[in-house]
Each structure stands twice: as C-alpha cells, then as structure tokens.
Amino acid sequence: xxxxxxxxxxxxxxxxxxxxxxxxxxxxxxxxxxxxxxxxxxxxxxxxxxxxxxxxxxxxxxxxxxxxxxxxxxxxxxxxxxxxxxxxxxxxxxxxxxxxxxxxxxxxxxxxxxxxxxxxxxxxxxxxxxxxxxxxxxxxxxxxxxxxxxxxxxxxxxxxxxxxxxxxxxxxxxxxxxxxxxxxxxxxxxxxxxxxxxxxxxxxxxxxxxxxxxxxxxxxxxxxxxxxxxxxxxxxxxxxxxxxxxxxxxxxxxxxxxxxxxxxxxxxxxxxxxxxxxxxxxxxxxxxxxxxxxxxxxxxxxxxxxxxxxxxxxxxxxxxxxxxxxxxxxxxxxxxxxxxxxxxxxxxxxxxxxxxxxxxxxxxxxxxxxxxxxxxxxxxxxxxxxxx
Amino acid sequence: xxxxxxxxxxxxxxxxxxxxxxxxxxxxxxxxxxxxxxxxxxxxxxxxxxxxxxxxxxxxxxxxxxxxxxxxxxxxxxxxxxxxxxxxxxxxxxxxxxxxxxxxxxxxxxxxxxxxxxxxxxxxxxxxxxxxxxxxxxxxxxxxxxxxxxxxxxxxxxxxxxxxxxxxxxxxxxxxxxxxxxxxxxxxxxxxxxxxxxxxxxxxxxxxxxxxxxxxxxxxxxxxxxxxxxxxxxxxxxxxxxxxxxxxxxxxxxxxxxxxxxxxxxxxxxxxxxxxxxxxxxxxxxxxxxxxxxxxxxxxxxxxxxxxxxxxxxxxxxxxxxxxxxxxxxxxxxxxxxxxxxxxxxxxxxxxxxxxxxxxxxxxxxxxxxxxxxxxxxxxxxxxxxxx
Numbered sequence: 001x002x003x004x005x006x007x008x009x010x011x012x013x014x015x016x017x018x019x020x021x022x023x024x025x026x027x028x029x030x031x032x033x034x035x036x037x038x039x040x041x042x043x044x045x046x047x048x049x050x051x052x053x054x055x056x057x058x059x060x061x062x063x064x065x066x067x068x069x070x071x072x073x074x075x076x077x078x079x080x081x082x083x084x085x086x087x088x089x090x091x092x093x094x095x096x097x098x099x100x101x102x103x104x105x106x107x108x109x110x111x112x113x114x115x116x117x118x119x120x121x122x123x124x125x126x127x128x129x130x131x132x133x134x135x136x137x138x139x140x141x142x143x144x145x146x147x148x149x150x151x152x153x154x155x156x157x158x159x160x161x162x163x164x165x166x167x168x169x170x171x172x173x174x175x176x177x178x179x180x181x182x183x184x185x186x187x188x189x190x191x192x193x194x195x196x197x198x199x200x201x202x203x204x205x206x207x208x209x210x211x212x213x214x215x216x217x218x219x220x221x222x223x224x225x226x227x228x229x230x231x232x233x234x235x236x237x238x239x240x241x242x243x244x245x246x247x248x249x250x251x252x253x254x255x256x257x258x259x260x261x262x263x264x265x266x267x268x269x270x271x272x273x274x275x276x277x278x279x280x281x282x283x284x285x286x287x288x289x290x291x292x293x294x295x296x297x298x299x300x301x302x303x304x305x306x307x308x309x310x311x312x313x314x315x316x317x318x319x320x321x322x323x324x325x326x327x328x329x330x331x332x333x334x335x336x337x338x339x340x341x342x343x344x345x346x347x348x349x350x351x352x353x354x355x356x357x358x359x360x361x362x363x364x365x366x367x368x369x370x371x372x373x374x375x376x377x378x379x380x381x382x383x384x385x386x387x388x
Numbered sequence: 389x390x391x392x393x394x395x396x397x398x399x400x401x402x403x404x405x406x407x408x409x410x411x412x413x414x415x416x417x418x419x420x421x422x423x424x425x426x427x428x429x430x431x432x433x434x435x436x437x438x439x440x441x442x443x444x445x446x447x448x449x450x451x452x453x454x455x456x457x458x459x460x461x462x463x464x465x466x467x468x469x470x471x472x473x474x475x476x477x478x479x480x481x482x483x484x485x486x487x488x489x490x491x492x493x494x495x496x497x498x499x500x501x502x503x504x505x506x507x508x509x510x511x512x513x514x515x516x517x518x519x520x521x522x523x524x525x526x527x528x529x530x531x532x533x534x535x536x537x538x539x540x541x542x543x544x545x546x547x548x549x550x551x552x553x554x555x556x557x558x559x560x561x562x563x564x565x566x567x568x569x570x571x572x573x574x575x576x577x578x579x580x581x582x583x584x585x586x587x588x589x590x591x592x593x594x595x596x597x598x599x600x601x602x603x604x605x606x607x608x609x610x611x612x613x614x615x616x617x618x619x620x621x622x623x624x625x626x627x628x629x630x631x632x633x634x635x636x637x638x639x640x641x642x643x644x645x646x647x648x649x650x651x652x653x654x655x656x657x658x659x660x661x662x663x664x665x666x667x668x669x670x671x672x673x674x675x676x677x678x679x680x681x682x683x684x685x686x687x688x689x690x691x692x693x694x695x696x697x698x699x700x701x702x703x704x705x706x707x708x709x710x711x712x713x714x715x716x717x718x719x720x721x722x723x724x725x726x727x728x729x730x731x732x733x734x735x736x737x738x739x740x741x742x743x744x745x746x747x748x749x750x751x752x753x754x755x756x757x758x759x760x761x762x763x764x765x766x767x768x769x770x771x772x773x774x775x776x
Binding site: 003004005006007008009011012013016017018019020021023025027028029030031036037038039040041042043044045046048050054056057060061063064067068069077078079080081082085109112113115116117192194195204206212213214231232233234235236256257258259260261262263264266267269270272273276277279280281342347 | 393397405432444451473500501504623730
C-alpha cells in the first residue's frame, strides 16, 4: 500500500469556541461550570477502583432521584433513547405484547422500538396536550394483555405531566410491567418509583440534572428483573452484563463489558450531588413555583397555555399555543438571534402548534422567566404578523 | 403521595478529584488538557447550526483518519462496542450468515452480537498471538458463504496487527461485506479503508485519538449502504435515521433522532484536529518507532514478546509474555501503587499469559517507554518470585 490519498481536512484547522447561550428549550439545559469542571477531570480507567466508587455514588444518587431502593439501578452509557431501548430489549421477547400510551412523541417512539424487535404492539392514543384516565388504562390492559405498559411521565413534546398514582397497581393486576419515561420530569416533578409501583424507570442527564447529554439513569424493580431475558437482542444493553459491571449482581468479580464514558460519569455524579445538596422536594417545589410564575406571565401577555388542565402542566417544559398569525419559526429565530436564548417549537404531534420553554435545574428561576417573557414580548413586537 | 422516603446519599457529599495517572494500558489513554478543555466548553443544542458544523468537521476528520471518501461516515454516540453492534445491526438480518475471525476477544464478541440477532454465525479460530492467511480466509468464505466477514485490525487483547491487503477483494469475490474493527489501531498503524476494500470500519475515541471514551467513528462503503435493512433491530443505531441526522442522506431537513452527546463531540472533534495537525503518516511512523524502542527495551530486560512475528506486532498495544514465576497481578498492582502507572494483564484468551502496555496518541513517546521499562525493572526486583 502506498501513501495517504485523503488529505487532512482544512475545516479542522479552525479553533472551536462554543457560543454562550441561554438554553431554555426542552433540553439540553445549560451545564453549570461545576459540572463542566467535573467532566474535565483527568480520565482514569473504566475499571479502576475510583471509577467503581463513582459508579456506586451514581447508583445512590439515582436511587434518591427516583425514590427507589431497587438494587438494579445504573446509568446507561447513552442518551434517554438508549435507556428506552435498554428497557424494551431486556423485558420483551419477539411475539410478546406491548401497550404504549401515546399522548406525544415518546409513546410513538417506544412503540417503534418494540415493533423492531418483533413485539406485538398496541397503543392507546389521545390528543396532544391530553392524558389518560386510570379507567382507560385499565380497560386497554384488559383488552390487549401486554407484558409491558409504557407511559411518559413528563411529555416534553406536549408539556403534560401524567398522573402516576394507582397505575402501577392496575398494571400488576393485569400481570404487566409498568415502564415509565421520566426524562423530562425527574427532579422537576414529584415521582416515587417504589411507592408508585413503577417497574422500569429511566431518565436522561441533560434536563433537570444539567449534565451534558450522553448518560441515562435507569432502574428495574425486582419484578422487572425476573423478566430479564436470557439473551437480549443487544449485547451492549444486556442487563445481565450491565448488572455485573455495575456491581448489582452480588458477584465478587467485575467482568469487562464495555468502556464506560468516564468523563460523562464524572459529570453525572456531580449533577446528582447537586440535586442531593439542594434536596429533591425543594427542587420539585422550585420547578412548580417557577413554572406557575411563567404561566402567569405568559397569560398576562395575552398568550394561551397549550395544556388546559392546570394539574397536568409539566413544571419543567411549558407549552404555549403558537401565537395566531405568526410564523413560530420566525419567533424562535428572532429570539435566538436577538436574545441569545433558545426556546423551541413543537415536536412530533405538537409541531406547528406550540412554542416550548424548558426551565430545568439551574435554569429554573424567576430571573430566567423574566428573560423569556422579555424576549417573547420583543419577538411579538418585531416579528411579522399576518393581517388575516 | 406523601414525602420522600429515600434520603439524599451521604457518599455524594464528598468532592471527587480524579487521580493523576499514567494511562499506559490498552485504553483509555491519557486525555491531554486541550481535549479536556474542548469537552468543557458550554453545551449547546444538539441541532444548533454550530453543532451541525462540528458534526461535519468530525465526519471530515474520520474520513481522513480512515482514509476514505465514503459519504456515510459518522460517529456513533457510544463506545467501540456500540459501533460494533451498529455495524452488525444494520447489515445482517436474522438467518443470514456471518463469519468472524477469532484471534482474540473481539472476534468472539462480534460473534456473540451476531448470534443475538439470530444470524447464522461461524468462526475461524487461531491461537492468541496468531493471525490468518488470505488462503485460510478465502477457504472459510467459500465454505460458509456469509454476508459479512468480521476481522480485527488491531487485536488489543493479544497485541496483533492483522494484515489487511487483499482481504477486501477476497470478500467481494464471495459477495460478502468486509467489516473491520480498528478500535486499537486507527491512527497508530497504516490503514486505508478505500484502497483496502473495507466495507464497514469502526474505531473508538479513547485510544490513539486520546479523547474520553464514549464516541465511536464508523464508516460504510457504498456497497455496505445497499445492505442497510429497512428496519434494523435498533432504533438508536438505525443507519437510515443516523444518516439523516449526520447529513449523509442528501435530504434538506435534519430530523430529530436522539440527543447527541454534545460535550463528547466537542472532545472528539478536537482529537481529530490534533491528528490532522500531526499528520496520519507521522503518527503511524511515531507509533512504530516507539513500539520498536519498547520491544528492544523489554527484550534487553530478558522478557519475551508475546507476538513472535515482528511484522504482526501491533504498534499501539504491546503484549509481553507474563514473566515466569511471578503473579502478573502483583506486578501490575505494584506498578500502579509505586509508579502511578497503569499497565494491564491479558483479556479474554490472553488472560494470565501476558502483560499489556498501550502507548497511544500523546502517550506514544520514548519518554513513556523509559517510564514503563523503569517500572517493570522495579517490579521484577520487588515482587515475589517463586523459587520453582
């Protein structure tokens, strides 16, 4: 073989400096300097004793954030989507039934993942902005008899926080595992994995936790562990391997599975430490108060909130009805350009219908709300409005 | 629901400071301050224009490192194992044949992954430290008629760099895709994806690139793209989605797939920029010279190299026959404790047989070799030697 024929790319000669931006969309959130600094600590080995201690700390932090005593509690080396897939890959075999509750994009994605591995998937669907009653869920479980029921706690695409009380019991009555996505709600809205009978719960690092995206807390109840497959479709997400790697299987030796994202685990640990310092209940309360302050401000401007039912409004991500007569894209672009601030449009079923404001973790403050309201006021003044 | 019952964990009150350590094992390598600093830049949105530019830069950098003009070149949001799974998930359907070349742990793992999705897997196996002739590969392909042939370029568990010339043509003669793992060799040993007819090639960030673990370069030839499944088992690793997210499918709009690990991409970009600055051929040459300097020093100490064939010695990870009469674990522990330096034992088929020294990227220098040799000399002096 001769010499190199693809030359070094010129684009890599430019020094990259990330813009400073207010990350008030549905995530990722701003990452505070303390967490960035933790992520920039020197990299050590993924199986060095200090790393195993960090993983143990992360496990404790997730147990606290999830309010669970589950031993089978880890962080997946990936994003929320990876954790969603981890849950499904480990609990469902081809041909088994899965029921997903669709009131936004996440139920659709869970259905797609389950279909890919050959599960028999059914969905209950309600309008964007809505949620399901316990009776609707009970009836659907009775009809479809799935092994797994998927529900999104914090529907970031529509701004709905779904009620959870009682649903775990209904699932168990029907011999079904209760799988909950709390990517957008964990730390920002009350959630009690054990008391609420949730069997599999997962989240992400880049929302209330304010860590960079790339790690995803997940926990399995004892009941869920009995469903673990002998051989899941994925080696990388196989919980038998991961349980050993995270020291959850009681075996003395850790066997090399994959190389953990060491720096991302440093950052995740730090973000969980901050949540523990602040206290979960304080965090829930602050997110609720800040959200209510935002809701009030939005309504005072003459805009409408997308979720009618006050109790169903997600405290972390607020959906505002896209102002009639305006192009929502012009509004978000104007605000990004003139206020250096991200708010976003809809996602999945809410595209074109809403603006979304996410104030999570350190971003959840009245000062942030004031900035958002000021930016919105300014955009409505300067963006084009059709005369129709 | 009442109040919190799982209290905040005390272990998170401790401030974590990572130890400073010479990472001279098979990876992760030391991450230089410049890359750590890039990873600590403020987090922006995974679909902000600056992020799409970073992804474009990363794509160019990988094309250079792989020596390929493949349009379908991206980084997987995961480790080398994730990329291995991505390759298999996208190219193989249940019931199809896969042949893996096993001369260490990686061929075993690829076989396990392919089995999990229901492929018909066969393997050719040689002893740890060995490799395969083109004739052996040709015969095995003729016999098993697989759709995919897996080969490890840099076998980090045994210290072998596998010859690649001519194997692509043999695969194509048998209507088979040529899949190569270059996690431990990319940037450290000559590799020409296009010229060598490699159809799928993947690597990892934490070896020669010196970035934190958690991202994995991967590239697909045009031939490989025609194998892409309509629906792979995994949504997260589906190349049709990922191709769009990385702007490789020619479509104008990027559709939200998953939230990329923004900080990890910053770091990966910086690591590729450093490789481009230094020049691939310079990097290959330096790794070879440093490895030869290490080999000489090891043999001068009376130790033996595990790979007999000089041309088959991997320039990034050197395997040394575990010194007879010593407990290899005592040696690595002694060196870690007294020299703050990691070298490691074997992995998979080489466990108990070897010590492994990895000098990759910035760690590949004669000064590092001198430190390793000094540490080894010291360990052999002070560790227990049986009198047998």
